[in-house]
Amino acid sequence: MGxxxxxxxxxxxxxxxxxxxxxxxxVMIVTTTTTLTLGLALRKVTDSPFARTRAxxxxxxxxxxxxxxxxxxxxxxAQLAVLTRARGVSGxxxxxxxxxxxxTAPRVNLSALAEGRDIAPAPIDRPALSSGGWIRxxxxxxxxxxxxxxxxxxxxxxxxxxxxxxxxxxxxxxAQCFYPVSKPGVIWxxxxxxxxxxxxxxxxGYVLDLKLLHPASAYDFEFGPxxxxxxxxxxDAESPxxxxxxxxxxxxxRVITVDQKALLVGSSLLALLALASIAxxxxxxxxxxxxxVGLLKAVGATPLLVAVVLLAENLLLALAAAAVxxxxxxxxxxxxxxPGAGLLGSPPTPPLSAEAIAEVVAVAMVVAAAATIVPAIxxxxxxxxxxxxxxxxxxxxxxxxxxxxxxxxxxxxxxxxVVARRPRRVALTAASLTVAVAMIVATLALQYRIDTNNQQxxxxxxxxxxxxxxxxxxxxxxxxxxxxxxxxxxIFTAWVTVIDAQRPTALTRAIGATPGxxxxxxxxxxxxxxLLGACLGIPVGLGLYQLAGGxxxxxSPPLWWLLAVVPGTxxxxxxxTAFPARLGATRSPAEVLRSD
Amino acid sequence: MTEPILVARGLSKEYGxxxxxxxxxxxxxxxxxxxxxxxxxxxxxxxKSTLLYLLGGLERPTAGTLELAGRPIHDAPESSLAxxxxxxxxxxxxxxxxxDELTALENIELPALLAGASPRTARQRARDLLxxxxxxxxxxxxxxxxSGGQRQRVAIARALANSPLLVLADEPTGNLDSAATxxxxxxxxxxxxxxxxxxxxxxxxxxxxxxDRLISMRDGAFVDETRLTGGSARTLTEITGLEx
Numbered sequence: 001m002g003x004x005x006x007x008x009x010x011x012x013x014x015x016x017x018x019x020x021x022x023x024x025x026x027v028m029i030v031t032t033t034t035t036l037t038l039g040l041a042l043r044k045v046t047d048s049p050f051a052r053t054r055a056x057x058x059x060x061x062x063x064x065x066x067x068x069x070x071x072x073x074x075x076x077x078a079q080l081a082v083l084t085r086a087r088g089v090s091g092x093x094x095x096x097x098x099x100x101x102x103x104t105a106p107r108v109n110l111s112a113l114a115e116g117r118d119i120a121p122a123p124i125d126r127p128a129l130s131s132g133g134w135i136r137x138x139x140x141x142x143x144x145x146x147x148x149x150x151x152x153x154x155x156x157x158x159x160x161x162x163x164x165x166x167x168x169x170x171x172x173x174x175a176q177c178f179y180p181v182s183k184p185g186v187i188w189x190x191x192x193x194x195x196x197x198x199x200x201x202x203x204x205g206y207v208l209d210l211k212l213l214h215p216a217s218a219y220d221f222e223f224g225p226x227x228x229x230x231x232x233x234x235x236d237a238e239s240p241x242x243x244x245x246x247x248x249x250x251x252x253x254r255v256i257t258v259d260q261k262a263l264l265v266g267s268s269l270l271a272l273l274a275l276a277s278i279a280x281x282x283x284x285x286x287x288x289x290x291x292x293v294g295l296l297k298a299v300g301a302t303p304l305l306v307a308v309v310l311l312a313e314n315l316l317l318a319l320a321a322a323a324v325x326x327x328x329x330x331x332x333x334x335x336x337x338x339p340g341a342g343l344l345g346s347p348p349t350p351p352l353s354a355e356a357i358a359e360v361v362a363v364a365m366v367v368a369a370a371a372t373i374v375p376a377i378x379x380x381x382x383x384x385x386x387x388x389x390x391x392x393x394x395x396x397x398x399x400x401x402x403x404x405x406x407x408x409x410x411x412x413x414x415x416x417x418v419v420a421r422r423p424r425r426v427a428l429t430a431a432s433l434t435v436a437v438a439m440i441v442a443t444l445a446l447q448y449r450i451d452t453n454n455q456q457x458x459x460x461x462x463x464x465x466x467x468x469x470x471x472x473x474x475x476x477x478x479x480x481x482x483x484x485x486x487x488x489x490x491i492f493t494a495w496v497t498v499i500d501a502q503r504p505t506a507l508t509r510a511i512g513a514t515p516g517x518x519x520x521x522x523x524x525x526x527x528x529x530x531l532l533g534a535c536l537g538i539p540v541g542l543g544l545y546q547l548a549g550g551x552x553x554x555x556s557p558p559l560w561w562l563l564a565v566v567p568g569t570x571x572x573x574x575x576x577t578a579f580p581a582r583l584g585a586t587r588s589p590a591e592v593l594r595s596d
Numbered sequence: 597m598t599e600p601i602l603v604a605r606g607l608s609k610e611y612g613x614x615x616x617x618x619x620x621x622x623x624x625x626x627x628x629x630x631x632x633x634x635x636x637x638x639x640x641x642x643x644k645s646t647l648l649y650l651l652g653g654l655e656r657p658t659a660g661t662l663e664l665a666g667r668p669i670h671d672a673p674e675s676s677l678a679x680x681x682x683x684x685x686x687x688x689x690x691x692x693x694x695x696d697e698l699t700a701l702e703n704i705e706l707p708a709l710l711a712g713a714s715p716r717t718a719r720q721r722a723r724d725l726l727x728x729x730x731x732x733x734x735x736x737x738x739x740x741x742x743s744g745g746q747r748q749r750v751a752i753a754r755a756l757a758n759s760p761l762l763v764l765a766d767e768p769t770g771n772l773d774s775a776a777t778x779x780x781x782x783x784x785x786x787x788x789x790x791x792x793x794x795x796x797x798x799x800x801x802x803x804x805x806x807x808d809r810l811i812s813m814r815d816g817a818f819v820d821e822t823r824l825t826g827g828s829a830r831t832l833t834e835i836t837g838l839e840x
Binding site: 397402406410413417420503507508509510511512513514517588590593594 | 645646649652654655674675678679681682683686687689691693695696697698702705706707709710711715718738754758
């Protein structure tokens with residue numbers, strides 16, 4: 001009990017002594033856990049939602065449409081008979097009338113498909129309500145993805161071809177892809193209401209839902225003799241179409257796959273970046289702990305106790321960060337999941353299971369422990385006298401860099417020598433910036449392709465504006481998180497560098513360097529890994545884009561876009577590190593030199 | 597005819613305020629002439645090091661004026677002070693303050709490089725100074741591979757890199773054993789004889805005895821001043837009580 005209390009006091013005492021660094025470590029781990037929570041939330045969303053929705057709604061195996069001249073129901077029934085009487089069909093629902101309509105509401109004006117349904121539950125395709133109730137005269141039910149994209153809810157009022165309807169419910173269905181994969185969006189009305197919306201220019205069409213004895217053979221049904229005969233018996237003017245549940249599932253899945261791929265790549269990069277950042281932060285904190293370790297050992301602490309204190313401090317921060325990360329992830333999840341909330345299992349705030357929460361907490365603890373364990377053991381093994389005398393690990397010597405720097409102006413001479421002191425930290429900073437720049441480049445490439453395709457109105461997948469927006473939105477959010485993390489990392493690395501180099505900085509000033517030269521040198525020390533990160537980030541980013549399914553051969557961003565990333569990165573790094581560099585450069589050299 | 601290199605008038609340095617006010621240096625007036633060696637002695641905490649940092653422009657005085665080679669530097673901008681430190685001043689610290697990852701030769705050439713000398717010139721000057729401090733065989737050694745006395749001799753060589761008007765030394769033998777102290781004292785004596793102006797802060801009477809002038813300090817103020825005649829290599833062995 002006494003030992004636990006001692007560890008608790010030492011841990012809390014050190015956190016209070018260096019609150020800024022503790023806060024930075026907290027931010028790093030929070031970012032990791034937030035991303036992980038987002039990943040788990042989206043996994044929940046994309047975890048077989050089509051199958052669950054299909055089962056819940058008794059979704060059709062085949063959906064056929066036809067638009068007979070004048071909207072004749074008799075004609076439609078006759079032409080659809082080839083399908084309803086075909087061998088292998090086990091159930092039929094419809095045909096249901098539908099009309100192309102103009103949907104208007106506050107800030108909404110677009111085309112929609114109004115489908116007439118019975119008030120009684122249908123034998124096939126019973127849209128699953130996520131809010132409100134089923135249709136009634138004058139009451140419309142909106143497809144979930146459509147309602148989500150338009151921001152409409154049960155209780156809102158809409159106009160269809162100028163007629164007023166109340167939104168009485170929101171529901172999911174697998175009779176078509178969710179909006180915006182399938183356009184226009186679907187609205188269910190009573191048969192009578194739907195039929196009243198038909199106009200001479202937009203006569204009624206009919207939709208038929210079929211169940212097959214062997215759903216897996218749906219493609220055979222579509223492309224076999226039955227489908228062939230159906231298309232042969234109907235003319236182009238009647239716009240016949242047959243869609244199988246396999247095709248609908250494939251289209252839904254394609255969107256979800258892109259989401260998953262983007263999130264997988266993004267969250268993997270984030271995890272790598274966060275680990276690198278945490279290693280820098282913990283390494284920096286440990287470097288400053290050497291004297292404290294010596295002091296603890298001098299007053300009788302065992303090496304084990306020292307290691308436990310160092311570990312406990314970072315694990316405590318990781319635990320707090322995991323809690324914040326889970327909360328932040330849950331708050332951010334709707335930003336990523338809402339636009340495609342067209343299937344069951346995609347509510348605005350996806351639920352997180354106890355296992356998922358445990359997973360996030362475990363990852364946070366493992367990341368913190370992995371970054372701490374080596375410095376903690378090293379600290380515990382350090383001799384007491386050595387730790388008391390030596391404030392940090394001796395810097396590395398790079399003779400060729402020292403010789404090269406002798407030929408450079410003073411700021412670069414100083415900056416290069418600061419870089420040469422801690423090559424591992426420089427490598428971590430460069431890696432962190434490489435990841436951030438790579439993600440920016442990949443985003444630029446994606447955005448360029450979307451813009452190009454939108455201009456050319458080509459491409460089945462990216463040509464669908466809603467889907468492109470969704471992917472772009474997701475990648476943008478991930479990139480923003482990465483850039484923020486890389487920015488924090490750059491500031492912290494600059495801060496650690498300034499602390500580590502305070503003695504040579506003071507000495508250099510004592511023998512004649514100006515604060516401006518030293519400040520520029522400290523900034524240059526951050527720009528060198530920045531330059532490396534920017535140069536490496538461009539090819540890595542393009543590779544990442546290609547790996548995630550992009551096609552550089554089809555639309556490569558202009559060279560100047562990519563080249564502009566290099567000066568852009570350097571400007572941002574210089575701006576972020578200028579403040580810590582200036583603080584380090586203007587600190588009184590007498591104060592530092594006297595303290596030794 | 598004496599030529600003053602450094603003139604301080606009414607120099608004061610205060611820390612804190614109100615009840616916590618500490619007057620580290622209190623109304624000090626001092627003139628150091630070209631070629632003169634001045635030792636400032638006093639107990640620990642009397643303000644010697646603070647005075648030295650004030651004289652070297654590493655700290656700003658709270659009151660008083662300071663001139664270096666006829667130029668006021670007490671209120672000079674930081675860039676101007678840096679220039680003075682680069683060209684006119686050399687520092688020797690008790691803790692040596694050598695750059696750990698640089699060899700002895702690289703440490704010595706650093707001030708010349710900062711002053712804009714070419715790498716070749718800076719390297720040659722550093723080699724000459726290493727010979728002067730009798731460490732030419734240690735040129736490629738890192739500070740960690742040098743003894744305390746050798747480190748301090750490297751630090752002295754570094755202080756001389758830009759041929760400064762004045763060398764300021766803060767307890768230069770404070771971290772050294774007797775034998776190393778003798779080496780350093782001999783070096784300072786050589787410098788004094790060579791006409792190098794020196795201001796040395798120390799509480800070691802053996803170091804003080806090698807100076808031309810001895811100033812005693814207590815509680816931040818000068819309390820006594822003595823002009824010495826015996827500070828020279830001739831009496832060094834007697835002063836230190838060791839065989840050189």
